[in-house]
Amino acid sequence: MTSTRIDNLGRIVTGDFESPVLHAESVYLEGGRIVEIESTTTTAETVIDANGLTLTPGFVDGHTHPLLGGFTPRQSALGWCENYLHGGVTSMVSAGECHVPGRPTDAAGLKALAVLANGSYRRHRPGGVKVNAGTLLLSDDMTEADIEDVHQAGIERMKILFALKSVEHASDLVQWGRDREIISMMHCGGSSLPGTKNITAAMFEQIAPDIAAHVNGGPTPLPDDGIDRLVEETDMVLELIVGGNQAVAVDVLRRAHDRGELSRMQIGTDTPTGTGVIPCGMLLEMSILAGLTDVPAPEVVALATGNVARHHGLETGVVAEGRPADLCLLGAPMGSQASDAMGALDHGEYAAVDKVLVDGELLVERSRNTPPAKQAAVVH
Numbered sequence: 001m002t003s004t005r006i007d008n009l010g011r012i013v014t015g016d017f018e019s020p021v022l023h024a025e026s027v028y029l030e031g032g033r034i035v036e037i038e039s040t041t042t043t044a045e046t047v048i049d050a051n052g053l054t055l056t057p058g059f060v061d062g063h064t065h066p067l068l069g070g071f072t073p074r075q076s077a078l079g080w081c082e083n084y085l086h087g088g089v090t091s092m093v094s095a096g097e098c099h100v101p102g103r104p105t106d107a108a109g110l111k112a113l114a115v116l117a118n119g120s121y122r123r124h125r126p127g128g129v130k131v132n133a134g135t136l137l138l139s140d141d142m143t144e145a146d147i148e149d150v151h152q153a154g155i156e157r158m159k160i161l162f163a164l165k166s167v168e169h170a171s172d173l174v175q176w177g178r179d180r181e182i183i184s185m186m187h188c189g190g191s192s193l194p195g196t197k198n199i200t201a202a203m204f205e206q207i208a209p210d211i212a213a214h215v216n217g218g219p220t221p222l223p224d225d226g227i228d229r230l231v232e233e234t235d236m237v238l239e240l241i242v243g244g245n246q247a248v249a250v251d252v253l254r255r256a257h258d259r260g261e262l263s264r265m266q267i268g269t270d271t272p273t274g275t276g277v278i279p280c281g282m283l284l285e286m287s288i289l290a291g292l293t294d295v296p297a298p299e300v301v302a303l304a305t306g307n308v309a310r311h312h313g314l315e316t317g318v319v320a321e322g323r324p325a326d327l328c329l330l331g332a333p334m335g336s337q338a339s340d341a342m343g344a345l346d347h348g349e350y351a352a353v354d355k356v357l358v359d360g361e362l363l364v365e366r367s368r369n370t371p372p373a374k375q376a377a378v379v380h
């Protein structure tokens, strides 16, 4: 089994917002897992001298729109997932494969699309990224039997874009999914695609999905009173994305922090979309939120890692013994006034991605998409 020891760590940012920082100098990885923190194991096939860099979980992009492999027809881009890996992203969650040309609008077509994407990404990791896809888009003709069918086929998520005629039917579909532990996400705010409608706060209260996707707009947010209702009168997961309204994102994060409700926050990019392909989108959103609020960077990192994973039942997203070794080594970028990665984020800058590992395998030796770190880790 492949084994790796990472020594000389500056600190560990855990991905757990309740204990976001751990002071340990080393970790030992074996068989794709984190075996030991503050390791006493002295031998390993690979030894990485972290040179004081910060170890974090690989980022989990809570809102993506993959289709098949590393191809997105939305921006005619190839290899986009590998570019995100170079932005520190080791896992993604699909909010629906909605960019397929001629997207079907009936149950048979949408079920087939979800099952195809789910199976394809389970067998193939584009660029090494774990893509959790096959998110069922809902239609007017879908029945409880259809939800049971996709459940049997291994589908774990559904997404409401609101092409549906009836709020009551949407509410039934969400409940039939919940009965089968299928997680529901609902588009929040103004329409983003032809053939879909605006989604209001009242619709959220009636349909009660698990996750208010891009509560800061994708890209157009709810009016302020609608945001107030979601924050204050529901306990839904609230997602902030890079492709939305950043004034609203900052406001929602401040309020969730004041209310002691960081557990319900998560970060995603909502890309590829009309907003583009943004390989460093997770870092960009973290730098905005850490730079413009009083929420410390390690807690913001938790919203982009452990929180997304917990909301979606994924094993990844935290640095803890027994978990998959999906990890980043981050530093302050060259030229920054900050002395480490969290200092850079708190100052509103990108952190530099120096190394990325997925299942303990070193996939990025120096990011091609972030600035270089002041000091690089050295692989022996």
Ligand SMILES: [Zn+2]
Binding pocket: 063, 064, 065, 095, 218, 270
């Ligand atoms: Zn989206």
